[in-house]
Amino acid sequence: xxxxxxxxxxxxxxxxxxxxxxxxxxxxxxxxxxxxxxxxxxxxxxxxxxxxxxxxxxxxxxxxxxxxxxxxxxxxxxxxxxxxxxxxxxxxxxxxxxxxxxxxxxxxxxxxxxxxxxxxxxxxxxxxxxxxxxxxxxxxxxxxxxxxxxxxxxxxxxxxxxxxxxxxxxxxxxxxxxxxxxxxxxxxxxxxxxxxxxxxxxxxxxxxxxxxxxxxxxxxxxxxxxxxxxxxxxxxxxxxxxxxxxxxxxxxxxxxxxxxxxxxxxxxxxxxxxxxxxxxxxxxxxxxxxxxxxxxxxxxxxxxxxxxxxxxxxxxxxxxxxxxxxxxxxxxxxx
Amino acid sequence: xxxxxxxxxxxxxxxxxxxxxxxxxxxxxxxxxxxxxxxxxxxxxxxxxxxxxxxxxxxxxxxxxxxxxxxxxxxxxxxxxxxxxxxxxxxxxxxxxxxxxxxxxxxxxxxxxxxxxxxxxxxxxxxxxxxxxxxxxxxxxxxxxxxxxxx
Numbered sequence: 001x002x003x004x005x006x007x008x009x010x011x012x013x014x015x016x017x018x019x020x021x022x023x024x025x026x027x028x029x030x031x032x033x034x035x036x037x038x039x040x041x042x043x044x045x046x047x048x049x050x051x052x053x054x055x056x057x058x059x060x061x062x063x064x065x066x067x068x069x070x071x072x073x074x075x076x077x078x079x080x081x082x083x084x085x086x087x088x089x090x091x092x093x094x095x096x097x098x099x100x101x102x103x104x105x106x107x108x109x110x111x112x113x114x115x116x117x118x119x120x121x122x123x124x125x126x127x128x129x130x131x132x133x134x135x136x137x138x139x140x141x142x143x144x145x146x147x148x149x150x151x152x153x154x155x156x157x158x159x160x161x162x163x164x165x166x167x168x169x170x171x172x173x174x175x176x177x178x179x180x181x182x183x184x185x186x187x188x189x190x191x192x193x194x195x196x197x198x199x200x201x202x203x204x205x206x207x208x209x210x211x212x213x214x215x216x217x218x219x220x221x222x223x224x225x226x227x228x229x230x231x232x233x234x235x236x237x238x239x240x241x242x243x244x245x246x247x248x249x250x251x252x253x254x255x256x257x258x259x260x261x262x263x264x265x266x267x268x269x270x271x272x273x274x275x276x277x278x279x280x281x282x283x284x285x286x287x288x289x290x291x292x293x294x295x296x297x298x299x300x301x302x303x304x305x306x307x308x309x310x311x312x313x314x315x316x317x318x319x320x321x322x323x324x325x326x327x328x329x330x331x332x333x334x335x
Numbered sequence: 336x337x338x339x340x341x342x343x344x345x346x347x348x349x350x351x352x353x354x355x356x357x358x359x360x361x362x363x364x365x366x367x368x369x370x371x372x373x374x375x376x377x378x379x380x381x382x383x384x385x386x387x388x389x390x391x392x393x394x395x396x397x398x399x400x401x402x403x404x405x406x407x408x409x410x411x412x413x414x415x416x417x418x419x420x421x422x423x424x425x426x427x428x429x430x431x432x433x434x435x436x437x438x439x440x441x442x443x444x445x446x447x448x449x450x451x452x453x454x455x456x457x458x459x460x461x462x463x464x465x466x467x468x469x470x471x472x473x474x475x476x477x478x479x480x481x482x483x484x485x486x
Contacts (some may be wrong), residue, residue: 049451151447154464155423155430155439157366160359193338194350204354208343215342244355250344273424275485276359325338 002126006220008213009187016125017178018118018333019132020071023290024063025282026141026167028274032267037291038168039066045142045167052152053087056140056169060085060096063169064136071173078173079104079130082121083140084113085281086165087147092138102134111138111191111206112237112310113281114170114288115329121174122183122331129175129252138169139280147316148199162200163237163263164274170285172293180294180335181304185221185331189213195323199313202279203240203263205324206309210236211247213307213328218253225255229301232283232292233328234308237277262287282307284308296335304333366427371423374430381406381433403434412439415446440464 004010023038030041040062047055060083068075081100083093084107097104109116117135124130142152144165150156174183192212195204210233219225225231236244241261248255262284263277288306295301309328318324337347345353379470385406388398410430413419419439423430430436448456462469 059363146447151443152437153413153420153446154434154443155419155420155426157424157427158467190340191338192340193349194345195337196341196351196354201354202357205359208339208345208350212340217361219342239354239357239359243353246353247343247345251342320348322338 002123002208004070006216008190008216009185009220010123011185011221012122012126012183014126014176015182015184015334016122016174016176018181018183018289018293019173019178020067020073021064021170021172021289021293022063022070023086023170023286024059024066024168025286025290028141028164028272029166029168029266029286030163032272034266034287034291035097037294038286039063039070039290040222040313047151049087052140052142052146053091054308056085056087056092056138056143057095058140059167059169060092060136060171061099061141063138063171064096064100066136067134067136067171067173071175073132073173075100075102077132079136080105080121080124080133081136082107082133083136084117086110086144096136096231100134101114106190109327109329110312111139111279111281111283112308112309112327112329114234114284115306115308115331116305117333118174118183119186119188119329122186125174125176134171135174136169136171137281137285139165139167139282139285140237141165141167143282144280158275159200160239160275161198161239162275163235163277163279164267165267165280166278166283166286170289172289181293181333182335183331184334185332187213187217187220189328189330191325191327193323193325197316197318197321197323201239202235202324203237203253203276204243205311206328207236207240207243207328208247209326209328210240210244210307210309213330214248215251215253217305217330225253225258227301228258228305230292230331231255231259231305231307232265232277232284232288233259233261234310235277235279236309237263237275237279239276240309265291292333296333299335302335306333308333369425370427370429370432373426374432375429377406377429377433377435406434407438410435411442414439414442437465437468440468
C-alpha cells in the first residue's frame with residue numbers, strides 16, 4: 001500500500017516498473033559522450049520536416065513508438081499518455097497525443113517535465129488506476145531558442161553561463177509489472193523564487209528549487225545522500241551545480257561524487273561550444289531514460305535519485321521585469 | 336516575488352551574492368579584441384567595395400550607397416546560408432555594429448517567420464529585432480536635424 005510519508009513525499013507500494021524506455025536525439029547530442037546510449041540519432045536538426053516544431057513532434061512520436069515496441073506493448077494497452085514540452089501551449093505533446101489517440105494528461109513543468117511525468121505516471125499505476133501508462137517529454141534547441149530568445153539565424157554572443165537546449169525526446173512505459181528499475185518514491189517540489197532575473201543564467205534560477213526538493217526528500221524519507229549511488233539534477237549546468245552544493249552545505253549535506261547533473265553529462269564541454277551545459281526537457285529525459293536506465297539494467301547503478309529542474313517563467317513575464325520562479329521534482333529509481 | 340521555503344538556509348539577498356560570485360565573468364578583453372579585428376576586417380572589405388564602385392565611375396559620395404547595399408546583401412546571404420550566426424558567435428560586436436548586424440536581424444526574422452505567411456509572418460515580424468533601431472534612429476535623426484536647422 002502506497003503511503004504519503006510527509007508533506008511532499010510518497011513511498012510507492014507496489015512500486016511501478018520503468019518497463020521500457022526509448023530516447024532519440026539530435027546530431028550534437030549524438031556527438032556527445034553519451035551518444036551511443038540513445039536509440040536513434042537524427043543527422044539533421046530538422047529531421048526531414050519543414051519546421052523545427054514539426055521536427056520536435058516527429059522526435060517525440062518516434063521515442064513513444066520505440067518505447068512501446070521495445071517492451072512489446074501494444075498502443076491499446078496504454079491507459080494514459082502523460083507528456084509535456086517547452087513550446088507555448090505544449091503543442092508538441094498535444095499534437096502527438098492526437099496521433100496516439102490515448103487518454104491524455106498534458107503537463108507543463110518546463111525542464112522538470114521528466115520527473116513530473118514519472119511522478120504522476122507512477123502514482124496512477126501504484127494507485128491502481130492503470131496497468132500501463134506512457135510518459136514522455138521533448139525539447140528542441142531551435143524551437144526553444146526561437147520561442148525564448150532570438151530567431152535561430154540571428155547572430156549574437158552567448159554569455160559563458162548560458163546553457164544549450166538539448167534536441168531530443170524520451171519516452172517510458174510505466175507498468176505495474178516488469179523487471180525494474182522500480183519507481184519507489186516521489187518527492188513533489190514547491191515553487192521557489194530567490195529573485196534571479198537573468199534568462200541566460202537558468203542554473204542559478206533553478207538551483208534553490210533543486211536544493212529545496214532534495215532537502216525535503218532527505219528529511220521526509222530519512223535518507224542521507226549516501227543512500228543513492230547517484231543523485232542527478234536535470235539541467236543546472238556548471239553554475240547551478242556549484243550553487244546547489246553550497247545551498248545543501250548550508251543545511252549540513254555534503255554529497256561528493258554521487259551528485260551530478262544531466263546538463264554536465266550530455267555534452268563534451270571542451271569540444272562542443274555549449275556554454276555552461278545542456279538544458280531543456282530532453283536533457284534529463286534522454287540522459288535518465290537513455291544512459292542511466294541502461295546503467296541500472298546492467299547492474300552498474302542500483303539506486304538513483306532523479307531531480308529534474310524547471311524554470312517557470314515566460315518571455316512576457318521577464319520582459320515585464322518579473323523574476324524566474326523554479327520547481328524541481330524528485331523520483332527515486334531502484335533496481 | 337520572492338518565495339523562499341523554510342528548508343533553505345539562505346535569504347534572497349545572500350543568494351544574490353552567491354550567484355554573483357559563481358557567475359563566470361564575460362571575457363571582455365578577448366571579446367573586444369575579436370570585435371576589433373573582425374569589425375575592422377568587415378570595414379576594410381567595405382572600403383575595397385567602395386573603391387571598386389569609384390573605379391566604375393561613382394563619385395566618392397555616391398559610391399557609399401551601393402557599398403552599403405552590397406554589404407547588406409552579403410550579410411543577408413551569409414545569414415541564409417546559416418554561416419552568419421557562427422561568425423557572430425566569434426565576432427560579437429564586430430558583426431553586430433556594422434550594417435551587417437542590421438541586415439542579419441532583418442533576414443533572420445524573415446527566415447524565422449516565413450512559415451507564418453508573407454503578410455502576417457514576414458511582413459509583420461521582419462522588424463521584430465530591428466524595429467527599435469529604426470524607431471530610435473529616425474527620432475534621433477529628427478531631433479539632431481532640428482537642432483542643426485535651428486542653430
